[in-house]
Amino acid sequence: MLIRLLVVSLAMLAVTPAQPQTKLDIPVIYLRQEVPAPPVLSNLDPIPEDRGIAGAELGLTDNLTTGRFMGHDYTLDVITVPQDGDLRGAAVDALGRSRLIIVDAPADDLLMIADLPAADGALIFNAAAPEPLLRGAECRANVFHSLPSLAMRTDALMQFLQKRRWDDLVMVAGTRPADSAYAEALAASATKFGLTVRDRKDWAFDADMRRNASQEVPLFTQDFGTYDVLLIADETRDFGRYLAYNTWEARPVAGSEGLEPVTWAPVVEQWGAAQLQNRFRDQAERAMTGRDYAAWAAMRAIGEAVTRTTASDAATLRDFMLSDQFELAGFKGRPLSFRTWNGQLRQPIPLVTRAALVAQAPLEGFLHPVTELDTLGADAPETDCTAFTD
Amino acid sequence: MKTTLAALLATCAALPALAAGEIWVTNEKDDTVSVIDVETLEVVRTLPTGERPRGITFSKDFSKLYICASDSDTVQVMDPETGDILYDLPSGEDPEQFVLHPDDRHLYIANEDDAITTVVDTETRQVVAQIDVGIEPEGMAVNDAGTVAITTSETTNMAHWIDTETQELFANTLVDSRPRHAEFTKDDSELWVSAEIGGTISVFETDGQTEIAKIEFEIDGMHPDRVQPVGFEFTDDQKTAFVALGPSNHIAVVNADTYEVEDYILVGRRVWHMAFSPDKSLLFTTNGVSGDVTVIDVANREAIKSIKVGRFPWGAAMRPTTSG
Numbered sequence: 001m002l003i004r005l006l007v008v009s010l011a012m013l014a015v016t017p018a019q020p021q022t023k024l025d026i027p028v029i030y031l032r033q034e035v036p037a038p039p040v041l042s043n044l045d046p047i048p049e050d051r052g053i054a055g056a057e058l059g060l061t062d063n064l065t066t067g068r069f070m071g072h073d074y075t076l077d078v079i080t081v082p083q084d085g086d087l088r089g090a091a092v093d094a095l096g097r098s099r100l101i102i103v104d105a106p107a108d109d110l111l112m113i114a115d116l117p118a119a120d121g122a123l124i125f126n127a128a129a130p131e132p133l134l135r136g137a138e139c140r141a142n143v144f145h146s147l148p149s150l151a152m153r154t155d156a157l158m159q160f161l162q163k164r165r166w167d168d169l170v171m172v173a174g175t176r177p178a179d180s181a182y183a184e185a186l187a188a189s190a191t192k193f194g195l196t197v198r199d200r201k202d203w204a205f206d207a208d209m210r211r212n213a214s215q216e217v218p219l220f221t222q223d224f225g226t227y228d229v230l231l232i233a234d235e236t237r238d239f240g241r242y243l244a245y246n247t248w249e250a251r252p253v254a255g256s257e258g259l260e261p262v263t264w265a266p267v268v269e270q271w272g273a274a275q276l277q278n279r280f281r282d283q284a285e286r287a288m289t290g291r292d293y294a295a296w297a298a299m300r301a302i303g304e305a306v307t308r309t310t311a312s313d314a315a316t317l318r319d320f321m322l323s324d325q326f327e328l329a330g331f332k333g334r335p336l337s338f339r340t341w342n343g344q345l346r347q348p349i350p351l352v353t354r355a356a357l358v359a360q361a362p363l364e365g366f367l368h369p370v371t372e373l374d375t376l377g378a379d380a381p382e383t384d385c386t387a388f389t390d
Numbered sequence: 391m392k393t394t395l396a397a398l399l400a401t402c403a404a405l406p407a408l409a410a411g412e413i414w415v416t417n418e419k420d421d422t423v424s425v426i427d428v429e430t431l432e433v434v435r436t437l438p439t440g441e442r443p444r445g446i447t448f449s450k451d452f453s454k455l456y457i458c459a460s461d462s463d464t465v466q467v468m469d470p471e472t473g474d475i476l477y478d479l480p481s482g483e484d485p486e487q488f489v490l491h492p493d494d495r496h497l498y499i500a501n502e503d504d505a506i507t508t509v510v511d512t513e514t515r516q517v518v519a520q521i522d523v524g525i526e527p528e529g530m531a532v533n534d535a536g537t538v539a540i541t542t543s544e545t546t547n548m549a550h551w552i553d554t555e556t557q558e559l560f561a562n563t564l565v566d567s568r569p570r571h572a573e574f575t576k577d578d579s580e581l582w583v584s585a586e587i588g589g590t591i592s593v594f595e596t597d598g599q600t601e602i603a604k605i606e607f608e609i610d611g612m613h614p615d616r617v618q619p620v621g622f623e624f625t626d627d628q629k630t631a632f633v634a635l636g637p638s639n640h641i642a643v644v645n646a647d648t649y650e651v652e653d654y655i656l657v658g659r660r661v662w663h664m665a666f667s668p669d670k671s672l673l674f675t676t677n678g679v680s681g682d683v684t685v686i687d688v689a690n691r692e693a694i695k696s697i698k699v700g701r702f703p704w705g706a707a708m709r710p711t712t713s714g
Contacts, residue, residue: 062525062545062546065505065524065525065543065545065546066524066525066545066546066547066548069524069546069548069550069562272526272544272568275502275503275526275544275545278503279503279525304547304567307547307564308564327566327567327587327588328567329544329545329547329567329568329586329587333637334587334615334616335567335587335588335589335615371613371615372613372615373615
């Protein structure tokens with residue numbers, strides 16, 4: 001595919017496009033820190049080997065197509081660091097070769113990279129770490145976030161529950177750090193939208209729930225009493241899938257299972273999304289995940305900024321991305337743009353089941369003086385981020 | 391409402407200018423076309439098509455109807471009298487939108503999934519050329535002189551200018567995000583391109599392909615993000631353009647001389663494309679989400695009726711009829 005495009009690009013240049021051409025090379029590096037995947041009960045949803053990478057590769061293809069009419073040549077170099085590898089060394093090397101880096105690594109590693117002397121003045125895209133802290137007190141001027149924060153996703157869910165007036169909530173949370181972080185985000189968003197998480201239980205079973213969920217879960221959920229919705233915080237997709245239809249009360253589940261607020265999902269097909277899904281499936285031979293979307297969006301944000309500025313240096317691109325000139329068509333029905341106070345890509349959040357898109361936040365009725373997209377996640381007046389103010 | 395309609399019909403009846411005709415609408419999620427009678431404003435026929443019909447246009451003498459059956463990967467040719475599919479044309483994969491060259495013979499087709507524009511000879515039923523364009527080509531236009539064809543590509547955000555002699559690109563111009571539709575003005579001096587996510591229409595001078603104006607839209611109480619220009623049509627005198635604004639559920643009325651928006655008309659939900667009645671007194675808009683067609687009184691710039699059609703109406707084309 002790539003080779004075909006490059007051949008086409010040469011042919012195309014021969015026919016004198018009238019768009020004024022400025023020859024530019026835009027090397028982008030995708031830097032991934034491998035992390036151990038914790039064991040889960042079900043074998044149904046393996047994590048794709050190339051999660052994230054395939055999204056960046058599609059973004060590259062998209063950028064090259066526009067680039068061939070402009071004389072802009074994009075490259076993508078993927079560097080994967082094994083679990084015990086030298087991420088610092090790899091990052092220094094990458095920053096020596098390109099000032100545009102997409103990072104697929106946990107929050108601590110991301111900050112380590114961003115704080116390297118070599119990263120000063122570079123433009124780093126966080127396409128994998130959802131922690132609100134990275135967009136708040138621990139934000140960095142050289143880090144933009146194409147992945148929505150946890151808060152954006154949980155705010156989206158709470159808007160929906162609020163709108164349906166399902167305001168009496170209970171929660172089952174896993175005990176892994178990602179589960180706790182998601183549980184905290186759910187609780188904070190519930191408070192923000194005036195809902196109550198009345199009770200919370202930790203999931204500490206070590207039996208195989210594939211066999212005995214129907215015996216255990218009704219009893220486990222019986223003492224919640226009556227409620228509207230059971231929230232599930234299970235970010236590794238370990239146990240959540242066994243709760244639906246096994247609860248004591250006949251109530252829906254939401255959060256990590258049931259109705260999920262996500263970055264992206266195969267069920268998103270409106271707003272031309274079907275085309276993006278098809279292109280991704282053709283190229284990667286699997287469905288597009290949220291991480292793929294975030295990496296694709298980072299790559300496309302770079303492409304869009306290069307196309308509009310005909311520049312390739314990180315400083316010019318950063319300025320343009322933070323200006324009101326920048327808008328990215330992200331197949332979510334509205335133009336996407338970066339928040340000037342923390343570099344977060346503002347974007348709608350689909351609320352999905354495995355079979356359908358249920359709604360897309362921001363929902364109608366949640367108003368904002370600037371853009372309703374900023375009803376999701378930390379807004380300008382409440383941000384703890386100061387790195388973007390100078 | 392009823393009285394308005396009655397009054398309107400009475401007015402129309404009094405005017406000899408009202409030519410009989412039909413509006414043909416493709417229903418993207420029903421695999422049908424709905425045929426609306428312009429006089430009665432009712433659906434008189436519903437005809438089956440291939441899968442996911444979108445673009446729709448008639449031959450010059452209205453004896454043939456061309457339909458982009460996107461998911462069938464073909465352009466179907468229908469006899470509008472009988473509703474029979476006569477034959478399929480090779481179209482390239484996933485044809486979304488097309489335009490018939492003034493020679494009444496060549497169709498320029500946007501192949502959305504393949505980043506290609508396909509040129510088909512409708513007489514020999516052969517593909518004449520395939521032209522590589524940007525990602526997700528959609529909007530198609532040919533100038534009146536027949537010398538220049540345009541493809542807009544939604545993800546590449548460009549209008550690609552095709553020399554119809556050589557079938558090669560001779561220019562590529564950037565527009566705002568997600569360009570959807572393109573039209574030349576009748577004298578070929580200007581090209582208009584709508585950008586759905588950019589929320590604008592770019593106006594180009596065709597000589598030199600320079601942008602001379604950018605039209606923006608603003609609806610009270612509606613966030614600019616939701617004001618998404620897609621299909622548009624010019625009136626016969628070229629003084630006015632009617633622009634569908636997608637999920638803002640409005641049609642904008644644009645002064646084509648000053649590029650100023652003069653009016654907004656509330657229509658159905660997610661308005662896509664439109665077609666005029668034969669005498670241009672009525673405008674029919676396809677409203678994808680609400681599954682209906684809004685009829686606009688062009689002179690008074692107001693919606694007068696909604697007509698239920700199939701699921702997700704998309705394209706629209708007019709056919710004059712002799713009866714009535």
